[in-house]
Amino acid sequence: MTTPFIEALLAAERPLVMEVKRRDADGLDLIAGRTPADIVAAYEEMGAPCISVVTGRWFGGTPELLRDVARITRLPVLQKDFITRAGHLEQARDLGASAVLLTAGLLPAVSLGKLVTAALRAGLTPFVEVTSEEELAAVPHPRDCLIAVNNKDIRRRERGQAEIDRSLDLLPALRATGTPCPVSASGIDGPAAAARLLDEGYAGLLVATALLRAPRPHDWLAELDALRAPAARQTAGA
Numbered sequence: 527m528t529t530p531f532i533e534a535l536l537a538a539e540r541p542l543v544m545e546v547k548r549r550d551a552d553g554l555d556l557i558a559g560r561t562p563a564d565i566v567a568a569y570e571e572m573g574a575p576c577i578s579v580v581t582g583r584w585f586g587g588t589p590e591l592l593r594d595v596a597r598i599t600r601l602p603v604l605q606k607d608f609i610t611r612a613g614h615l616e617q618a619r620d621l622g623a624s625a626v627l628l629t630a631g632l633l634p635a636v637s638l639g640k641l642v643t644a645a646l647r648a649g650l651t652p653f654v655e656v657t658s659e660e661e662l663a664a665v666p667h668p669r670d671c672l673i674a675v676n677n678k679d680i681r682r683r684e685r686g687q688a689e690i691d692r693s694l695d696l697l698p699a700l701r702a703t704g705t706p707c708p709v710s711a712s713g714i715d716g717p718a719a720a721a722r723l724l725d726e727g728y729a730g731l732l733v734a735t736a737l738l739r740a741p742r743p744h745d746w747l748a749e750l751d752a753l754r755a756p757a758a759r760q761t762a763g764a
């Protein structure tokens with residue numbers, strides 16, 4: 527079963543979930559005086575297929591931020607927060623989310639299973655983040671979920687270096703679950719890392735900090751396209 531969020535990402539030429547996040551893991555501002563509407567307009571103009579909104583307090587988010595973003599865009603919206611109860615799912619849906627983050631490393635397997643099932647029943651796409659094969663093994667209904675490898679450690683509040691190799695190492699295991707759209711998330715710091723992950727077979731990426739901080743985000747995307755172009759040309763047989 528695919529959902530609007532997964533479909534949008536699979537159909538995109540440049541499958542980047544672009545994220546609205548007020549602060550980075552060190553508490554530093556990422557917004558630089560822009561309104562959520564400014565950021566959403568820029569992302570839409572850059573061809574974002576989906577938008578993510580961090581409502582978690584650590585990152586300066588609020589539920590209102592999700593509501594505001596969902597009101598001004600028709601793109602499917604992901605809520606990134608630390609969801610632990612079914613009640614949070616209803617709230618997410620009421621605020622306008624199409625997909626919800628569920629963090630495998632923070633939830634006992636039984637809770638994760640219940641939340642995935644409840645999300646699917648509520649018409650929400652579970653965006654399940656994992657950091658290891660053990661966590662991946664606990665994800666039920668992988669064909670109906672969007673499974674993302676987090677390159678950072680959320681238990682350390684995303685501080686520290688990203689490990690892009692984690693995404694590369696886990697990709698075969700992700701594919702083996704039958705999940706339709708493997709995603710790599712967090713710490714993708716530039717077009718080179720993004721191009722590598724896509725060329726290795728990731729169907730989607732989630733990027734916040736690097737795009738929000740890029741002095742010229744269009745150049746970032748153009749560079750990504752240029753880095754990917756040779757492979758695309760090869761595939762086209764040119």
Ligand SMILES: O=P(O)(O)OC[C@@H](O)[C@@H](O)c1c[nH]c2ccccc12
Binds near residue numbers: 655711713
């Ligand atoms: O800013 P980055 O490094 O591109 O990372 C984005 C995203 O993955 C991150 O915001 C995130 C990953 N897991 C979370 C859980 C809650 C809130 C936020 C997150």
